[in-house]
Amino acid sequence: MPSAVATAIDLTSLPAEVAALIARLQQQAKADAQELARRGGELTLAQAKIDKLNFELARLRRWQFDAKTEAMTAAQRLLFAEALAEDEASLRAKLAELQRGLPEAPNTPKAPPRKPRRQALPEHLERVVHRHEPEDTHCPNTDCGQPMLRIGEDVSEKLDIIPAKFFVHRHIYGKWACRCCQQLHQEPAEPDVVDGGIPAAGLVAHTLISRFVDHLPYYRQEPINARSGVHTPRSTLASWGGAGGASLEPLYELHRAFILGCRVLHADETPVPLLDPGAGKTKKAYVWAWARSHHDPHPGVIYEFCLGRGSQYPLAFLGGNGPPGREPAWQGTLITDQYGGYNAVLDAKRYPQRKSAACAAHARRRFEELSRGGSAGHSASAVATEAMQRWARIYRAEAAFSEMSHEERRQARQAVSRPLWEEFEVWLKVQRTQVLDGSKIAEAIDYSLNAWDSLTLHLDDGAVAIDNNLIERQIKPWKLGAKNWLFAGSALAGQRAAVVMSLVQSAKLNGLDPWAYLRDVLARIHTHPNHRLEELLPHRWRPA
Numbered sequence: 001m002p003s004a005v006a007t008a009i010d011l012t013s014l015p016a017e018v019a020a021l022i023a024r025l026q027q028q029a030k031a032d033a034q035e036l037a038r039r040g041g042e043l044t045l046a047q048a049k050i051d052k053l054n055f056e057l058a059r060l061r062r063w064q065f066d067a068k069t070e071a072m073t074a075a076q077r078l079l080f081a082e083a084l085a086e087d088e089a090s091l092r093a094k095l096a097e098l099q100r101g102l103p104e105a106p107n108t109p110k111a112p113p114r115k116p117r118r119q120a121l122p123e124h125l126e127r128v129v130h131r132h133e134p135e136d137t138h139c140p141n142t143d144c145g146q147p148m149l150r151i152g153e154d155v156s157e158k159l160d161i162i163p164a165k166f167f168v169h170r171h172i173y174g175k176w177a178c179r180c181c182q183q184l185h186q187e188p189a190e191p192d193v194v195d196g197g198i199p200a201a202g203l204v205a206h207t208l209i210s211r212f213v214d215h216l217p218y219y220r221q222e223p224i225n226a227r228s229g230v231h232t233p234r235s236t237l238a239s240w241g242g243a244g245g246a247s248l249e250p251l252y253e254l255h256r257a258f259i260l261g262c263r264v265l266h267a268d269e270t271p272v273p274l275l276d277p278g279a280g281k282t283k284k285a286y287v288w289a290w291a292r293s294h295h296d297p298h299p300g301v302i303y304e305f306c307l308g309r310g311s312q313y314p315l316a317f318l319g320g321n322g323p324p325g326r327e328p329a330w331q332g333t334l335i336t337d338q339y340g341g342y343n344a345v346l347d348a349k350r351y352p353q354r355k356s357a358a359c360a361a362h363a364r365r366r367f368e369e370l371s372r373g374g375s376a377g378h379s380a381s382a383v384a385t386e387a388m389q390r391w392a393r394i395y396r397a398e399a400a401f402s403e404m405s406h407e408e409r410r411q412a413r414q415a416v417s418r419p420l421w422e423e424f425e426v427w428l429k430v431q432r433t434q435v436l437d438g439s440k441i442a443e444a445i446d447y448s449l450n451a452w453d454s455l456t457l458h459l460d461d462g463a464v465a466i467d468n469n470l471i472e473r474q475i476k477p478w479k480l481g482a483k484n485w486l487f488a489g490s491a492l493a494g495q496r497a498a499v500v501m502s503l504v505q506s507a508k509l510n511g512l513d514p515w516a517y518l519r520d521v522l523a524r525i526h527t528h529p530n531h532r533l534e535e536l537l538p539h540r541w542r543p544a
Contacts, residue, residue, distance in 0.1 A: 128160075163228065164206070164225075165228070193247055193526075197239075197240070201519050202519045205519035207237055209514055212500050219234045221234070221237055242496060244500070245497075247522060248499050248500060249499055250533060251525065251533060252302075252503065254533060255302055255506065255537055259300050260318070260319075260330050262296055262332070263333065264293035264465075265332060266291040266293070266465070266470050266471035267288070267289070267314065268288075268471040269288045271284050272305070272478060272488055274494060285306065285307050285488065285491070286305075286306050286307075286308060287304070287475075288303065288306055288314065289303050290471075291470055293463050294465035295465060296463070299509040299510060300539060301474045302498075303501055305498040311342070318330040330354070332353075332355070333357050333457065333461065333464050334346060334357065335359065335467075336359065337358075337362050355457060357457040357458060357464050357465075358454035359467045359469075360394070360467045361468065364391045370444060371385045371387070380439060384444065386427075390420070390424050394420050394424070395466070397413075397416045397417050397420065398417065404462070406462035407462055409462035410459075411462075413462070414459065417459060418459050421456050428448060431445060432445045474505055477505060478501070503518070506538040507541075510538050510539050512538060520544055524536065
């Protein structure tokens with residue numbers, strides 16, 4: 001402020017004392033500015049060191065809790081734990097020393113903690129009413145004793161549960177005979193899911209849901225059922241599951257045709273352990289997942305259990321690889337990561353009717369780790385941080401288009417998203433000229449630029465999703481299951497699991513209760529007309 005005033009006033013016209021005072025104020029202001037700049041530099045440096053130490057602490061935590069310690073010997077684990085403890089103590093000491101040199105933050109009043117709001121108990125649950133009234137409703141005052149009036153009530157609700165309840169369906173088939181004609185008439189027996197077995201459709205459905213949705217292997221279901229006094233050996237449960245899966249195979253084939261009826265597909269694959277009895281260990285098999293577009297009004301997913309990860313499996317699923325006219329080739333846009341196994345099915349010369357869309361989430365993840373700092377270096381971290389901000393703007397725009405129709409979404413992307421992508425591309429190309437070849441940030445930039453046409457294909461088609469996250473969410477049940485089943489017992493068992501999981505996961509995508517859906521389908525599938533079997537598909541199913 002003094003310097004600004006001084007520049008507007010002619011000092012020569014002022015008295016000598018006033019001019020000297022203004023000169024001293026100018027010098028003091030300049031000294032204060034230099035001191036502030038110096039302290040600001042020190043604070044910036046100290047904050048950078050703190051950020052680096054916090055990153056190192058976080059990485060130590062990841063090493064400590066994510067390490068595969070079971071692969072180490074006892075001595076190795078002891079050394080590893082000792083080194084971690086020493087490193088963590090050293091880092092915390094340095095962090096405390098740095099934080100002592102920083103100015104204290106101003107005390108700002110904290111907002112009062114919000115009380116958690118308990119969610120109301122669902123209205124459809126059965127209510128068992130317990131009434132609590134005094135035994136004597138006369139006034140307890142000895143001088144009064146008059147009858148009291150009921151003026152209201154307080155109601156509280158407690159949630160309770162009855163574990164799985166087994167019951168028996170007793171089917172009685174009356175026999176009717178004609179004395180004159182010597183004929184016997186009796187209703188035919190209802191078909192069973194397990195021919196000649198004791199389980200009804202509901203129990204078979206429960207067994208399959210427990211295994212493939214709740215991820216309870218048969219050896220854990222056996223003692224659970226035993227608590228209700230029902231003896232179900234794991235071999236018996238396995239036979240029920242096998243019979244249920246076989247019953248669903250015709251519906252699985254129709255579901256496959258339904259999935260291929262969408263012109264936009266998501267695809268992904270994941271390894272699953274497969275028992276190799278001859279070798280006495282497991283080998284790697286793969287589950288391939290295919291789902292209708294994230295923006296399709298009728299969602300669905302289907303799985304195939306395959307012995308490998310080669311391109312022959314997607315070629316066989318999408319068709320067009322056999323004799324002409326045998327199976328028509330699927331046409332449309334396939335959303336994948338950049339795994340080379342999909343190159344054969346997306347060959348533009350052989351399949352000009354197919355297009356490849358890349359996953360923006362995969363490209364974004366390469367910048368995410370670098371944006372946290374660490375060994376990538378400060379400059380790489382800064383570039384990655386700005387890249388993440390640009391990704392955030394793109395995804396915010398995409399979220400606003402979620403409820404639009406395909407054409408409305410395409411128009412909105414052209415108006416809002418395309419300028420963001422074009423600016424992002426120019427920025428990435430500029431940054432690529434300023435980073436070292438072979439560095440992690442260079443790899444992240446190259447990954448996006450090399451797939452730019454595929455990454456931006458969704459801008460011209462409102463039915464195409466920006467990323468492949470939909471199918472990755474449908475892969476997760478297999479990863480959870482593998483931790484519980486440990487392995488698939490055979491290729492046939494793996495494909496049977498794929499049949500059941502395709503239908504129950506699609507039922508969940510359509511907002512259905514998977515047990516209610518599977519129970520009804522298993523009860524009806526043997527008597528349902530074949531030409532109307534599509535009515536039992538998850539997106540068309542209605543309770544009987």
